[in-house]
Amino acid sequence: MKLRLKIWRQKNAEAKGAFASYDLDGVSPDMSFLEMLDxxxxxxxxxxxxxxxxxxxxxxxxxxxxxxxxxxxxxxPVPGLTTCHLSMRYFRDGETITIEPWRAKPFPVIRDLIVDRSAMDKIQVAGGFISVTAGAAPEANSNLVRKHSSDLAFDSAICIGCGACVAACKNASAMLFVSARVSQYALLPQGRPEAKERVRAMVEEMDRQGFGNCSNTGACEAQCPKQIRLFNIARLNREYYKSY
Ligand code: SF4
Ligand code: FES
Structure with missing residues (x-):
């Protein structure tokens, strides 16, 4: 395959960036998108x-x-895939592909396509953990959890903190990410003792880092590579209201 790539080039956070065009031939449809960049x-x-x-x-x-x-x-453009899992077979020979870094105020560009996502780490540090003694594996097995709850908790826990939800949202909202983290613990008995402190701390840190409110457009769910569902945001809101 032969491609024309329009790629955002920017030396550092302060420099003014611009698109540069590159013609690349010899791309195999079996390559991943990152292998094409390699x-x-x-x-x-x-x-x-x-x-x-x-x-x-x-x-x-x-x-x-x-x-x-x-x-x-x-x-x-392919739902449910990260960039590293995206195959070049989804693109056409001769296609122009435009490649940019995340555009969101809390994610400043470090260089070219790399942004600083440490704002999400700060939200995680604020409350994305349990500090109660959960015991060893046998105790976990004796702590009964409804199948439905454990499935939902697992579905939330697969969030990889990539920031695509923020990048997709016109308000640069991190609520899908935060709701996945809050849900993962709120649904399990080990997470309940600290549920109030956790949700308040994570929401406060989310606001402090400059992420916007939910825009109710669902763009985050549509673009999430792990297909985290919007109903987690409803659970986040319920957990937040219950904490006061
Ligand atoms: S919710 Fe989805 S898009 Fe957002 S950080 Fe987690 S995996 Fe990425
Ligand atoms: S490099 Fe794509 S998720 Fe790790």
Missing amino acids: LLNSRLVSESKEPVAFDHDCREGICGSCGMYINGYPHG
């Missing part, structure tokens, strides 16, 4: 040009670091 970078390096900086770690859809807009969609 190919571009090896060409740029061989031409003594600066490679494109992008974030990645696991390349298995787990770490949440590989987020970027691809043709305007966070993580690309």
Whole structure:
């Protein structure tokens, strides 16, 4: 495949960025999107040009670091996939692909496609844990949890903190992320003793970091690579009201 790539290039947070165009041939439909960027970078390096900086770690859809807009969609146009799981077979030979970093005030650009997502880590540190003694594995097994609740808790716990929900939202809201974290604990008996303190601390930190309110458009759910559901936000709101 031969592609034209329009990629946001920006030296650092203070520098003014701009799109640069690159023609890349030899792309296999079997490559992942990140492998396609690797190919571009090896060409740029061989031409003594600066490679494109992008974030990645696991390349298995787990770490949440590989987020970027691809043709305007966070993580690309295919639902339920992270950028590292996105295959080049979803693109056409000769296509122009536009690639940008997350655009949200709480996520300043560090370089090219890399943004600083530490604002989400701060929300996690504020309350995304349990500090009660939960016991060893046998005690967990004797602590009965309804199947429905454990399934919902697990579905929330698979949030990878990638920030696509924030990037998709016109208010840069982090409520889908926070609601997944709050739900993961609120649904289990081990999470209940600290439920009030947790939800207040996480919501306060979310506001302090500059994330906006829920826009009720559902863009976050549509773009979440782990398909975290909107009803978690309703649970977040209920937990918050109950905490006062
Ligand atoms: S809710 Fe979805 S989009 Fe938001 S951080 Fe978690 S995995 Fe990423
Ligand atoms: S590189 Fe870890 S989720 Fe994509």
